[in-house]
Amino acid sequence: MIHNGILLALLSALLFGASTPFAKLLLGTVDPWMMAGILYLSAGIGLASIHASRTLLRLPVTEAPLRRADIPWIMMIVLTGGALGPVLLMFGLAATDAATAALLLNLEGLATMAIAWVVFRENVDRRLLAGAGAMVAGAVVLSWTGQASFHWGVLLIAGACLCWGIDNNLTRKLSSSDPVQIAMLKGLIAGAFNLVIAMGHGVSLPPANTALTAGLIGFLGYGVSLALFVAALRHLGTARTGAYFSLAPFVGAILAVMMLGEPFTFTLVIAGALMGVGLWLHLSERHDHEHTHEAMEHEHRHYHDEHHQHHHGPDAPPGEPHSHWHRHEPLTHRHPHYPDLHHRHGHGRAS
Known part of the structure; x- marks a missing residue:
């Protein structure tokens, strides 16, 4: 990503x-x-x-609309x-x-x-x-x-x-x-x-x-x-x-x-x-x-990668990528990342 x-x-x-x-x-x-x-x-x-x-x-809707x-x-x-x-x-x-x-x-x-x-x-x-x-x-x-x-x-x-x-x-x-x-x-x-x-x-x-x-x-x-x-x-x-x-x-x-x-x-x-x-x-x-993801809920276009292991209800759109409201459970791991939608966590002093 x-x-x-x-x-x-x-x-x-x-x-x-x-x-x-x-x-x-x-x-x-x-x-x-x-x-x-x-x-x-x-x-x-x-x-x-x-x-x-x-x-x-x-065409299939894969993006979250404005509200x-x-x-x-x-x-x-x-x-x-x-x-x-x-x-x-x-x-x-x-x-x-x-x-x-x-x-x-x-x-x-x-x-x-x-x-x-x-x-x-x-x-x-x-x-x-x-x-x-x-x-x-x-x-x-x-x-x-x-x-x-x-x-x-x-x-x-x-x-x-x-x-x-x-x-x-x-x-x-x-x-x-x-x-x-x-x-x-x-x-x-x-x-x-x-x-x-x-x-x-x-x-x-x-x-x-x-x-x-x-x-x-x-x-x-x-x-x-x-x-x-x-x-x-x-x-x-x-x-x-x-x-x-x-x-x-x-x-x-x-x-x-x-x-x-x-x-x-x-x-x-x-x-x-x-x-x-x-x-x-x-x-x-x-x-x-190493960083920790707090529990959060939002809506956006996504694939089922390691950050998106959530359940789907009967109304969830088929196929990937798709967009729907979903919940992220707490997760701690380490990998290269930037401050994207899922990595807006706190840091210490600039290093």
């Missing part, structure tokens, strides 16, 4: 990282607020089509990650070259990890902290102007990363539910909100071919990427999913240099090297100790 989570997080990072230089190509002709609306709304529409097709084709109690979390996720984050990124991207902006998006992983550690008490060891320090150093190298000040575009991108860091930690609360449904609702609500705001400020819709291109970028880079990210959260926890997601900025920076002809500067090399060290420290972490 750990390897599944890593693959999901890396695929999510690849899609989101590639979206940055492609979005930069369109920002010369599309208003940043309009672009944010199109990206998220198209993500929501695309995922809604997938969700509807599963129903029409009567009424999840609505407050959905609304907070929409506000931070769907409304504020993309708008700040688009305005920051409009004032910053794509390669620099792409690498600065590493701050999302840092913000995600810091909030998970400080606010939600998720375990973070010295290796992850050292990696975070290297990423901060890389971000400072990118943003420093040499005149005791920072470029305002950089501050906007940093603000977007903070919003997404909050969003990622809030999404952790819903990671046991259907990732497609979560990403769909976020895209539809946030996209419609930003589109209405843009049009209320007199911004016109772009030409059809431009809108379709932005829509494809949004569906893959925001919709599919977010669904994969949510699925990774249940396997890896918030801090580690954010760490693996830190691959995204490097994908964006490389594509920006190749596609847009942006200069391959010494500053970019130094910052990339620092952030690369941080990413390697995160990727090479191994967490293995």
Whole structure:
């Protein structure tokens, strides 16, 4: 399951990282607020089509649906990650070259990890902290102007990363539910909100071919990427999913240099090297100790592995994987693990 989570997080990072230089190509002709609306709304529409097709084709339900109690979390996720984050990124991207902006998006992983550690008490060891320090150093190298000040575009991108860091930690609360449904609702609500705001400020819709291109970028880079990210959260926890997601900025920076002809500067090399060290420290972490699972009950997609040896009633869905409400009995054992749905136990000091 750990390897599944890593693959999901890396695929999510690849899609989101590639979206940055492609979005930069369109920002010369599309208003940043309009672009944010199109990206998220198209993500929501695309995922809604997938969700509807599963129903029409009567495919087996293997994911836990969202419940009424999840609505407050959905609304907070929409506000931070769907409304504020993309708008700040688009305005920051409009004032910053794509390669620099792409690498600065590493701050999302840092913000995600810091909030998970400080606010939600998720375990973070010295290796992850050292990696975070290297990423901060890389971000400072990118943003420093040499005149005791920072470029305002950089501050906007940093603000977007903070919003997404909050969003990622809030999404952790819903990671046991259907990732497609979560990403769909976020895209539809946030996209419609930003589109209405843009049009209320007199911004016109772009030409059809431009809108379709932005829509494809949004569906893959925001919709599919977010669904994969949510699925990774249940396997890896918030801090580690954010760490693996830190691959995204490097994908964006490389594509920006190749596609847009942006200069391959010494500053970019130094910052990339620092952030690369941080990413390697995160990727090479191994967490293995004896731990105890307390009794708990919840609902999510699962196989009958060593953590899911429970009884089924007559209404339990057939086949695997499947989703239903189930109970975990107390269990003590040892194996490599991350803070996933079943390993959110306490730890001592970071080691």
